[in-house]
Amino acid sequence: MCRRRAGLLDGTGKGVREVDFDFTEDQVKFREKAREFAEREFTPELARMFDREEKYPDEIRKKAHAEKVIDYSDPWKVLIAIEELCRQDAGLGISATVPYFGEEVIMLFGSDHLKEKYLNPVNEGRSMMGLAVTEPGGGSDVAGLKTTARKEGKNYIINGAKMFITSGSIADFFVMLVRTSEEEKRHHGLSAFVVESGFPGFKANKLKGKLGVRATDTAELELNNVVVPEENLIGEEGKGFYYIMTFFNISRIFVAGQGIGIAQGAFDRAISILKRKGREYYEKEDIQFAIADMATQLQAARLITYKAASYLFNFKPDPTVTSMAKKYAAETAVFVAEKALEITGVDGISSDLERFYRDAKILEIWEGTSEVEKLIISRNIVKEAQ
Amino acid sequence: MDQDSYRMLRENVDEFCTRNVEPLALRIEREGMPRDLSAKSGAQGFNTATADPASGGSGLDRESYLLILERTARSSPSFAMYLMLQNSIACRILGASGKSDIIREIASGNKTTTVDILSLNESSSSPGNITISDGKVTGTIRTVILPSSDYLIFQHQDALYLAKGNDGIEILPALGFRGLGLGNVSLKERPVEKIAESGGAALIQETIRNSGREVAAMALGMTGRSIDMAIDYSRVRKTFGRPLKDYEPVAFQLSGFKAQEEHLRTMVFFSTARDEYIKPLATDLARRATKVALQVHGGYGYLEDFGVEKFYRDSMTLSIYFGPSKSDMRVLSREVYGEESGVI
Numbered sequence: 001m002c003r004r005r006a007g008l009l010d011g012t013g014k015g016v017r018e019v020d021f022d023f024t025e026d027q028v029k030f031r032e033k034a035r036e037f038a039e040r041e042f043t044p045e046l047a048r049m050f051d052r053e054e055k056y057p058d059e060i061r062k063k064a065h066a067e068k069v070i071d072y073s074d075p076w077k078v079l080i081a082i083e084e085l086c087r088q089d090a091g092l093g094i095s096a097t098v099p100y101f102g103e104e105v106i107m108l109f110g111s112d113h114l115k116e117k118y119l120n121p122v123n124e125g126r127s128m129m130g131l132a133v134t135e136p137g138g139g140s141d142v143a144g145l146k147t148t149a150r151k152e153g154k155n156y157i158i159n160g161a162k163m164f165i166t167s168g169s170i171a172d173f174f175v176m177l178v179r180t181s182e183e184e185k186r187h188h189g190l191s192a193f194v195v196e197s198g199f200p201g202f203k204a205n206k207l208k209g210k211l212g213v214r215a216t217d218t219a220e221l222e223l224n225n226v227v228v229p230e231e232n233l234i235g236e237e238g239k240g241f242y243y244i245m246t247f248f249n250i251s252r253i254f255v256a257g258q259g260i261g262i263a264q265g266a267f268d269r270a271i272s273i274l275k276r277k278g279r280e281y282y283e284k285e286d287i288q289f290a291i292a293d294m295a296t297q298l299q300a301a302r303l304i305t306y307k308a309a310s311y312l313f314n315f316k317p318d319p320t321v322t323s324m325a326k327k328y329a330a331e332t333a334v335f336v337a338e339k340a341l342e343i344t345g346v347d348g349i350s351s352d353l354e355r356f357y358r359d360a361k362i363l364e365i366w367e368g369t370s371e372v373e374k375l376i377i378s379r380n381i382v383k384e385a386q
Numbered sequence: 387m388d389q390d391s392y393r394m395l396r397e398n399v400d401e402f403c404t405r406n407v408e409p410l411a412l413r414i415e416r417e418g419m420p421r422d423l424s425a426k427s428g429a430q431g432f433n434t435a436t437a438d439p440a441s442g443g444s445g446l447d448r449e450s451y452l453l454i455l456e457r458t459a460r461s462s463p464s465f466a467m468y469l470m471l472q473n474s475i476a477c478r479i480l481g482a483s484g485k486s487d488i489i490r491e492i493a494s495g496n497k498t499t500t501v502d503i504l505s506l507n508e509s510s511s512s513p514g515n516i517t518i519s520d521g522k523v524t525g526t527i528r529t530v531i532l533p534s535s536d537y538l539i540f541q542h543q544d545a546l547y548l549a550k551g552n553d554g555i556e557i558l559p560a561l562g563f564r565g566l567g568l569g570n571v572s573l574k575e576r577p578v579e580k581i582a583e584s585g586g587a588a589l590i591q592e593t594i595r596n597s598g599r600e601v602a603a604m605a606l607g608m609t610g611r612s613i614d615m616a617i618d619y620s621r622v623r624k625t626f627g628r629p630l631k632d633y634e635p636v637a638f639q640l641s642g643f644k645a646q647e648e649h650l651r652t653m654v655f656f657s658t659a660r661d662e663y664i665k666p667l668a669t670d671l672a673r674r675a676t677k678v679a680l681q682v683h684g685g686y687g688y689l690e691d692f693g694v695e696k697f698y699r700d701s702m703t704l705s706i707y708f709g710p711s712k713s714d715m716r717v718l719s720r721e722v723y724g725e726e727s728g729v730i
Contacts, residue, residue, distance in 0.1 A: 048559065139684050141625045164685040209416075209690035211680075211698070277511045285730060334677075341561075341706060345509020349706045350529050350568055354561035357702065365685055371635065 027076050034081045037069050038088035044352055047089040050215035051355055054208055056170055057095050057215055064096040065125035072100065072123065075313045079257045079305075086261025087268070090359035091215030093261060097254075098167055098216065102131030102175040104250050105192060109235035109243045118173055118194055130171035132162040132195070132221055133244055139164070140372045142177070143187040143241060147223060149178040156180070156193065156233070158201075158226040164366070168219025169204040172197055177240050192240035194232040201226040212358035248368060249319050252326035253312055255367045256305040259329030262363070263298045263336035266356040270294070270340035273347050290343045294336045301325075301332035320380040327373035330363035392655070395450055399457040402430055407461040414462050414565035415696055418534075421495070423465065428495030432458075432469055437477040442490035449655060452603040456654070459607025463700035464565025466604050468498075471532060471566070474597040475501045479539055479589060483546065483581035488537060502540035504529040506590055508712050516573065518542055523549055523578045526570050529558065531707070533569035541586030547578045562696075562703025594708065598661025601708040602654050602668035605701065606647065609672045612679035612697040613643045619683055636682060643675045662718045666710040672701035 023031070041060055050057050064070060069085070071077040078097075085093030100122055106114050121127035138144045147160025158178055165174070173196045181189035197204065203222040210218060235243055271291070274282040281287065308325035311318045337357040341348050348354070364370045406426050413420070427433055435451040437443020446454075451473065459466035472492050476499040480489050491497035504510055505528055516525030527540050533555045539548050554572040582589060617640050620630035630636045650671055653664050676697040680687040687694050710718075712728075719727040 134685070138625060141627075144626065207689060211688045211690070211695040281511075338673075338702070341702060345706055346504045346507045346529055347509060347511055349561050349703060350504075350558045352559065354559050357561060358699070361680065361698070362688055364681060365688060369681070369684065371681075 023076065023080075027074070027080060030071070030074075030077050031080045031084060033067075034069055034084035035087070037064065037067055038085045038093065042085070042088040042092045047092055047215075047352065047355070050095075051091055052214075054210070054214045056167075056217045057092055058170075060092055060096050061099055061128075062125065065099075070097055070100065072103075076309070079254060079309055082254050082257040083261040083264070086258045087265040089215075089265070090258065090262050090356070091213045094213055094258060095215045095217075098130075099125075099128040099171075101166060101251075102129055102247065105131070105175045105234060105243050105247045106194065108246065109192070109239075110194075111231070111234075113231055114194055114234065121172075127172040128167055128170060130165055130167040130174045131247070132165045132168070132174040132176040134162060134164050136161050136163040136220070140369055142244065143190065145177060145179060145190070147176075147178045148182075149180050149191060149193065149228070151180070151230075154230050156228045156230060158193070158195065158223045158228055160223050162221040162223070164207070165204075165219050165221055166366075167217050168221055169206040170217045174221075175234065177244050180237050180240075187241035188238050190240040190244075191237045192234040192243050193228050194234065195223075195226060195228055199226050199228065211361060212355070213362055249317050249322050250312060252322050252367050252373075253305065253309050255363060256301070256308065256325040256329035259326075259331075259333040259360075259363050260298070260302050260305055262333040262356055262360050263294075263301065263329070266333075266337040266340040266353060266360070267294055267298060269351065269353045269356070270344050270348065273344040273351065273353070277344075277347065287343050290339050294339050297332045297335055301329040305329050320377055320384075323368070323373040323376040323380075326368065327370050327377070330360075330370060333360035333363050336360075392449070392453065395453055396457060398430075399454050402427070402432075403458055403461040407458060407465055411462045411693060411696075412690065414464050415690060416564075418567060419464065419468055419565050424468070424495035424498065426495070427465075427469065428493055431493075433472050433495055434477050434489055434493040435469070435473050437473070437481055437489050437493070441481060441486035442493040443477065443481075444493075448599070452599060452654060455600055455603040456607040456610075456651075459604040460611035462565065463604065463608055463696065463704070464563045466607060467563045467566055467700075467704075468532065470597065470600050470604065471500060472498065474600050475503060475590075475593055476537075476539065478593050478596075479546070480581075482589065483548075485548070485581060488548075491536075497536040498532060498534075499537040499539065500530055500532040500535035501590060501593075502527050502530055502538065503590060503594055504531065504707065506541070506587055506594075507707070509706070514570070516540075516542060518547065518578060521577055521579075522575045523547065523573045524575055526556075526572050528570045530569055530571045531563065532566040533557075533571050534567065538571060538573075539581070539590075541590060544584050544586050545580055546582035546586035546589060548581050549573055549576050549578045551576065560703075562700040563707075564696075564699075591713075595714070596661075597708070598665040598714070599654060601704065602650070602661070602664045605668035605672035605704060606650050606654055608697045608701050608704070609643070609650065609668075609675040610647050612676045612694055613640055613647060615692075615694050616640055616679040616682040617644070619686075623684075630682065639678055640682070643671075643678065646671055647675070660721075662710070662714050662721070665708075665714065666718075669701070669705040669708075669710065672697075673705060676701045 069081050082097050122129050135145050149156040149158045176193050176195045179189050180191040201224040204219040207218045305325045308321040337360040431444035434443040435446045439445040455466050514526050514528040552571045553574040556570040558568045560568040620636050623630050680698045686692050
């Protein structure tokens with residue numbers, strides 16, 4: 001195993017910190033496997049069809065699971081898989097990796113009973129899960145959510161609504177953040193539960209007409225007197241906000257991975273179109289400058305994502321660097337997709353490249369908008385400086 | 387145009403859009419332009435706004451036409467693009483070719499015409515492959531906007547041809563102007579009429595080059611509407627207990643865009659600046675403004691039901707389809723330097 005260690009100034013006043021994010025041979029081989037899977041399974045025709053029909057590709061999910069493209073035994077492999085799958089197509093790539101979305105909340109804070117009952121089927125590819133936090137009236141303001149859970153005997157009764165829930169109309173259960181106390185301070189009154197989509201009173205309405213990632217399923221959830229057994233409470237009552245924030249510090253790194261994948265995919269396609277157009281076209285300086293800008297930003301996004309990942313995967317997460325990675329990789333995906341269309345013009349816009357432009361934009365919105373990431377970065381830096 | 391005429395025409399177009407375009411805006415995106423909308427806009431004189439009345443046109447001045455494009459782009463950029471394609475491109479070419487009969491059909495909204503403009507775009511490397519012999523055309527014309535048009539004007543070996551109908555359309559992914567669609571049009575032994583002996587490509591390119599202010603008017607409409615939508619949304623959407631408009635980055639950015647929109651409006655309607663000066667500003671502003679407008683809407687902006695994401699797609703597509711192209715920038719550079727510049 002060849003490893004290179006590098007020290008980078010982290011910019012938060014802590015001086016030089018070590019990072020270690022070179023890949024092992026096993027991980028390099030895994031990247032090749034994930035890329036080969038995506039190239040084989042995510043054909044342009046299939047990607048176009050699922051995008052057009054806004055249909056979840058369940059067969060692809062099953063194949064990805066069967067071929068162990070998502071390997072939770074090594075978080076680097078999860079990040080690598082997300083990158084490589086989104087590089088080929090974000091809609092299909094995210095669909096293949098999303099059945100496990102929210103798993104870390106149960107893994108880190110759930111009881112053995114919950115792990116056995118809910119996580120085992122997910123890890124065996126027999127079931128899908130999702131995370132339900134956002135509500136119709138609030139996205140960024142997580143602590144302001146209004147869905148309630150009222151204790152009645154050995155159950156909780158949940159009422160309210162959730163919005164923009166990934167896999168909302170297809171997942172078997174959700175890790176759901178709800179309000180269990182009105183008296184406690186806003187975030188202290190929140191708790192996390194496992195809520196099955198089969199529970200009476202649960203209804204999902206699929207949202208159609210998304211700008212991008214149209215193969216993924218997104219829904220609005222209605223919760224009308226949904227009875228949830230008390231053993232489905234994750235961890236302790238009133239700690240849900242902290243569990244979800246901990247999860248976001250993990251998931252944002254994987255969203256950054258989506259960003260690198262989309263940016264790389266758009267970049268690959270732009271270069272391929274330019275080469276087809278010929279030297280006379282791509283050797284013009286304005287095209288060369290654009291290529292250099294795209295490649296540089298992509299490289300920087302990859303490095304900051306790996307840096308954030310190396311902290312997290314070594315159990316030393318740094319929320320500031322994580323937010324920087326998520327924000328920068330998301331913006332890079334949008335920037336590279338835009339530039340790719342600019343330099344390829346009519347050829348690019350009438351090709352699959354247009355889908356990358358549509359897919360990229362969601363990354364600046366979900367799992368914390370770029371504005372929320374900026375607030376986290378800024379507040380942490382100022383706090384640490386005091 | 388004086389201020390009163392400007393206001394009256396603006397009210398007239400806005401009323402037409404409120405009644406006829408706005409309720410169909412989502413349907414246009416999903417299913418394409420309905421024929422009855424072309425008929426209604428024909429009855430208003432919009433389809434052939436600037437064409438000579440003797441040829442079935444409305445004979446409006448350019449400022450009035452620009453206003454029609456700006457106001458319709460606020461409701462449906464696809465519909466505005468349809469009007470621009472019929473007016474600025476098709477009617478000008480048909481007028482120069484003496485095809486008054488087709489201009490009358492466009493005027494009524496019964497027929498639509500498209501022109502092969504994208505294969506002549508500098509960024510296109512797919513000119514298609516056609517052969518013409520004995521007055522019949524066979525082959526494929528690539529990347530045609532509004533490919534389902536009744537008439538297709540295209541250039542071949544520097545002559546200009548007119549074909550009626552087609553023999554198949556391969557639909558291409560269309561980022562923007564989905565109401566019109568994008569496709570490769572197949573023609574098989576289809577009768578064609580030569581409408582200009584030579585200078586076909588040059589005529590189409592000149593027609594596009596002379597439409598810089600029209601492109602800017604559409605960009606202005608997209609900018610204005612998307613920012614207005616974001617402003618309205620920021621008044622009612624609350625986060626952390628306060629409306630979005632109370633947060634500096636939201637209020638300052640949207641207000642800044644509103645100021646830039648007004649500046650662009652002055653340039654489009656009331657300045658004597660050359661089109662080459664206005665078009666780059668306009669397309670750039672539209673792209674920046676529509677992106678921020680979508681972001682302000684958060685997750686809702688990502689859904690087509692909210693009507694803001696189409697401006698994000700369409701503004702990018704407008705800047706790819708209509709520039710500013712390198713030749714536009716070369717004209718601008720020549721003017722700035724007083725000699726040939728930007729050639730390497």
